[in-house]
Amino acid sequence: MRLINRRPDRASRLILVILPFALLLFAYFTGSATRLTENPNDKLLPSAVQMTDAIKRVAIIPDQRTGEYLLWQDTASSLQRLAMGLAISAVVGLCVGIASGVLPLFGAPLSPLLTVLSMVPPLAVLPILFIVFGLGELSKVMLIVIGITPVLARDLEQRAREIPVELLIKAQTLGASTWTLILRVVLPQLLPRLLISLRLVLGSAWLFLIAAEAIASTDGLGYRIFLVRRYLAMDMILPYVAWITLLAWLMDWGLKALTRKAFPWYEGVRP
């Protein structure tokens, strides 16, 4: 049988899903054990016990200086920044995308502008943001907004253009004005697409968040990783990275579930 026609059944699919993760963990912990037997003070590949201890120090035991639980505080501030950035970008991206994709008079000036703006490397304007907005929360949120809004807007613009012209004409024969046409036909059809676009830009959003926190911040997941890097604290960095990955994955999964739940018509409902 050709390879292209061979499919895993349920059981072997599960094994195939777990296998790469298991191999990765196995490779890591064998490496870690080998290095630690040679030199118990090795910091590069900490053992599971060392990592658990490090996590306990930040998640369960309050910080000696501030009395706060660092991991949860870092998580809260990072997620708050991320959520604000994503929310602002989603609203702006949706408005710009619809205006530019549906209204030719708005699309003419907006579309080329968006193309150029999306080519500006967001990290290159980070210094400008720090100069203009100061080192506070605003500049970090703005970096996320500047980084992902053009991507969202361009994607939604494209999706808006893909709405069949027949539907727009039909809506007009049903008595829609430009405004109600956008409200009742274009917007509802673009919302599920917005959620999908958000999933696609989640990775970039985290990248910009951590970059901003690494450079100027006093808390946050990115700040913590870059802070403990000075002490080669791999036992702390690795769990933090894993935690960030888990959070990002959960957000992705949540958005996916939301799309299914809120827009059952989108992925072709069955009778």
Next chain:
Amino acid sequence: MSFISVNNVWQQYDDQVVLEGLNLSIAEGEFCTLVGASGCGKSTFLRLLLGQEVPSKGVILLDEQPIANEPDASRGVVFQRYSVFPHLSVLDNVALGLELPRSALLGRLFGKAKREAREQASALLHKVGLGHALDKYPTQLSGGMQQRLAIAQALIMKPRVLLLDEPFGALDPGIRKDMHVLLLELWRETKLTVFMVTHDLCEGFNLGTRLLVFDKVRLDPHAPGAYGARITYDIPLNSDRRAARAAIESLQTA
């Protein structure tokens, strides 16, 4: 007096002439079927009637007034595909036509007004045979059901003109027969003037009270775009149907 009159209409894209010198006068309540080879301007003519395009030359009058140069509620339309809104249930697809004109700000009704709109939509849907599928989404319907929905959606507006662009082109023959019956029934009940583009000559002859054949009478092999299509045949059909309708109308006015 003619309801729709087409006066010397030309349509031309760059140097490609699609339609040339169209002159027509259509009485209210006529069922016109438009046939002709592919690419000879039937659909272009329909788009002109719809207001989706503006003729390069000439004018189309509806009730002595030039027709609006954008689509509006006076002319309903059913396309071969993409005629219904995928994000609305069957019921809301039809109720939308009642909601949009009455609510300029939000495009939707609430409370009692919404209930009434839905009842009205539901009555029409029962009539076209979709009473069992009110809560389904269009993707859950078969092709024929989707076109029934599209027709109901257009009729809820009570348009004076209904434009059909190969509405049954993608349906299989059995379903197509059912749709013909439905369409004729709806046409008899309303004072609708219908224009229907079709590739199927039989359909054109069976349904219409007037068959319009589009064809190019002049052809320059060195410049295929130099001449456009005209209406080469204009055949009155099914005079019994036309007569019956005229009789009913005279009874109603008497």
